[in-house]
Amino acid sequence: MKARKAHKIRRVKRGESPEGRLLVIDNASELLTLKGDNRRPRKGEGLKDIGSIQNGAVVIENGRIIRVGPRDEVLADTNSEGAVVLDASDKVVMPGFVDPHTHLVFAGSREKELGWKIEGASYTDIAERGGGIVSTMRATREASHEQLLQLGKQRLDVMLRHGTTSVEAKSGYGLRTKDEIKILEVTKRLSEEHQIDISPTFLGAHAVPPEFKDNTDAYVNQVMEEMLPVVADEELADFCDVFCERGFFDADQSRRILNEGKTYGLIPKVHADELSDLGGAELAADVGAISADHLEKASDAGLGRMIDEDVVGVLLPGTSFSTNLDYPEARHMIDMGLPVALATDFNPNCWTKSMHFIISLACYKMRMFPSEAIVASTINAAHAVGRAGEVGSLEPGKLGDVIVLNIGNHEQIPYQFAFNHVETVIKAGEVVYRRE
Numbered sequence: 001m002k003a004r005k006a007h008k009i010r011r012v013k014r015g016e017s018p019e020g021r022l023l024v025i026d027n028a029s030e031l032l033t034l035k036g037d038n039r040r041p042r043k044g045e046g047l048k049d050i051g052s053i054q055n056g057a058v059v060i061e062n063g064r065i066i067r068v069g070p071r072d073e074v075l076a077d078t079n080s081e082g083a084v085v086l087d088a089s090d091k092v093v094m095p096g097f098v099d100p101h102t103h104l105v106f107a108g109s110r111e112k113e114l115g116w117k118i119e120g121a122s123y124t125d126i127a128e129r130g131g132g133i134v135s136t137m138r139a140t141r142e143a144s145h146e147q148l149l150q151l152g153k154q155r156l157d158v159m160l161r162h163g164t165t166s167v168e169a170k171s172g173y174g175l176r177t178k179d180e181i182k183i184l185e186v187t188k189r190l191s192e193e194h195q196i197d198i199s200p201t202f203l204g205a206h207a208v209p210p211e212f213k214d215n216t217d218a219y220v221n222q223v224m225e226e227m228l229p230v231v232a233d234e235e236l237a238d239f240c241d242v243f244c245e246r247g248f249f250d251a252d253q254s255r256r257i258l259n260e261g262k263t264y265g266l267i268p269k270v271h272a273d274e275l276s277d278l279g280g281a282e283l284a285a286d287v288g289a290i291s292a293d294h295l296e297k298a299s300d301a302g303l304g305r306m307i308d309e310d311v312v313g314v315l316l317p318g319t320s321f322s323t324n325l326d327y328p329e330a331r332h333m334i335d336m337g338l339p340v341a342l343a344t345d346f347n348p349n350c351w352t353k354s355m356h357f358i359i360s361l362a363c364y365k366m367r368m369f370p371s372e373a374i375v376a377s378t379i380n381a382a383h384a385v386g387r388a389g390e391v392g393s394l395e396p397g398k399l400g401d402v403i404v405l406n407i408g409n410h411e412q413i414p415y416q417f418a419f420n421h422v423e424t425v426i427k428a429g430e431v432v433y434r435r436e
Contacts, residue, residue, distance in 0.1 A: 022083040023060040023429050025093055025402060026071060030409050031056025032094035033068055034379045034393035041312050041339035041383035047372040050094075050410060051393070058093060059083075060400035063428040068394045086424065086431075088404050092413075094374070095394050096165025096401040096425065097355040098381035101293050101314050101343035104169035104190070104198075105152050105183045108139025110348045117324055123275060124247065133173070133207040136348045140173040140183070148186045155346070156194045158353045161433055163422040165401040168199040168343075168385045170241055172206030177227050180204050184236035195432045199385040201269060202228070202237040205249050205257050220253045224260045232264035238386070239290070240266035244273075244280040251279045258287045267386065273298040274319075285309040291341070291384040296320065296328050303338055312384040313338045315376070316345040317361035318352045330366035341380040342373060360417035370411045400429035 033051035036042065042049065057071035059078050067074045113121075113131045126132050140148070159167060169187050174180040184200060191198035204223040212219035231237050240261030244254040258268040268287045272280025274294035281302025284292035292298075292306060293314040306313060313333055320327040333340055342358050344350070352358070355377050362373040382392030391401050404424040407413065413421060425433040 021062050021429065022080070023400065023426065024075075024078065024080050024083050024085045025058040025060075025088055025404065025426075026075070026085055028053075028056040028058075028071075028088040028093035029090050030054060030092045031058070031068070031394070032092065032374065032410055033395065034095055034375065035068075035395050036379070036393070038379070038388045038393065038395075040310055041341070041380045041388075042375055043307075043337050043339040044334070047334060047340070047375045047380075048369060050371045050374050052410065056093065058394055058400075058402060060402070060426070060429040063400055063430070065394055065396050065398050065400050067396065086404065090408055091423065092405040092407050092410055092421075094403060094405070094410070095378045095392055096403050096427070097163050097377050098385065098387070098392055099159065099164050099167040099343050099346075099355060100291065100341055100381045100384035101316060101345050102167050102169050103172060103345070103347035104155060104167065105148050105171070105186050106136050106140045106173040106348060107143035107148060107151065108136050108348065110135060113349070123323065132349075134210060136173045137175050137207070137209065141176070141179050145182060145186055148183065149189055152186060152190045153194060155353060156190060156196050160196055160425055161422065162354045162356060162420050163403040163405075163425060164196065164353070164355055165403070165425065165427050166197045166199070166382070166385070166387060166391050168201055168239070170201040170203040170206075171237075172203030172241075175204070175207060175209035177222070177230065180227055181230055181234070181236065184231060188236060195427045197391070199239070199387065200237045201239040201241050202231045202261070202266065203241040203243070204228075205242040205254070207243065207248055216249070216253065220249070220257060223257055228260055228264055228266075232266065237266055239269045241269040241271060243271040244278055244283060245271065246276050246278060251283050254280075254283055255287060258283075258289070262287070269293065273302065275325075277302070281306050284311050290386055293343070294319070294328070295333070296326050300336070303333060303336055307337050310339065312380060313340045314343050314381075314384050315340055315362070315366065316343055316350070317365055318350045318358055319345045320365070321361055322350040327365045330362065330368050334368070334372065339380055339383070340376050341384045342376040343381065343384075354420065356413060356420060357418060360414040363414040364417070370414050373414060374410060400426060402426040
């Protein structure tokens with residue numbers, strides 16, 4: 001029997017592509033443009049509008065899209081002499097995935113907790129056994145900048161290979177000033193050195209470290225008075241997040257941190273109502289958060305407040321899968337009119353880097369239609385990190401962040417689950433990954 005030939009992935013750093021500056025993606029079996037009004041996240045029936053075009057084409061010049069649409073129209077207006085042409089026959093072409101909630105930079109692994117979950121241990125039980133966030137905190141505090149940098153690059157490589165071209169990355173595993181800053185400094189280097197664009201988030205209020213176990217308010221003061229000024233002064237984050245949950249930070253403590261972050265120009269995000277309804281959704285609306293994430297236990301009143309304020313609900317079905325907890329009621333949220341996005345929530349407790357898998361879970365476990373899950377993973381996800389003007393759809397003027405999938409139509413993305421369909425990844429008009 002002949003040995004099976006492995007697929008080879010060719011990597012080209014952005015800015016070093018030998019293939020020229022004009023790129024034409026031609027003959028797409030199905031082209032998903034996600035074109036629409038980019039001023040607000042999509043909701044209701046708008047979540048199904050993927051801008052599907054049969055036999056489409058995209059033209060990218062100097063890193064940005066200049067034409068997109070039916071191939072006959074696009075090519076009639078394009079002088080493709082000397083251009084690089086990618087044939088996408090029998091393939092889906094769409095925007096690169098935007099992953100708007102990850103915990104990218106940390107050290108250590110917690111696979112031993114899987115057995116505890118199987119035995120029925122709760123989130124709190126695992127923490128009391130020495131696992132959970134504090135376990136990762138210890139490993140991350142011990143890790144050097146260079147160790148964290150290499151781990152981050154390895155993880156981003158896998159994400160890119162699965163079609164993710166933009167991510168949000170949180171701190172939160174240092175839980176003291178020098179280590180929170182260390183994580184954010186590594187995140188900044190990753191953003192400078194890797195092809196994937198990274199939106200950094202300060203999450204000093206991820207958990208209460210052991211040294212403040214009996215005085216959460218004192219730790220809240222440290223986050224506000226010591227950490228936030230350094231984060232802002234060194235321009236290490238765009239967003240400020242907080243884990244608003246029983247046993248972590250209550251609504252009042254969370255509000256104080258987020259409002260203080262706003263004084264430094266950091267846009268609020270909220271880990272909201274994951275394990276209990278603590279009013280996280282209402283808090284997100286009150287402080288003008290760009291997103292509220294998790295929402296498994298959010299009330300209708302809280303969701304209604306988010307709808308009024310156009311707060312994006314970032315749903316994390318991978319977390320529900322890995323923790324054996326309830327899935328967010330996505331169908332109900334969409335029917336209410338909430339704009340929803342999807343994210344991996346990649347972290348030591350939810351070790352997935354694949355937006356394909358998240359889309360499948362959204363469809364099979366949260367009753368989202370394939371088109372809704374795609375919108376939630378692209379343009380709405382871009383809204384959740386404030387980048388809808390640059391990425392998330394294929395429209396003239398936007399970055400040429402495009403993926404080519406080796407499938408015939410978009411419904412096969414969730415249908416063929418636990419599989420990476422990506423054949424080619426294009427970042428800012430340059431091929432950065434290609435499966436030969």
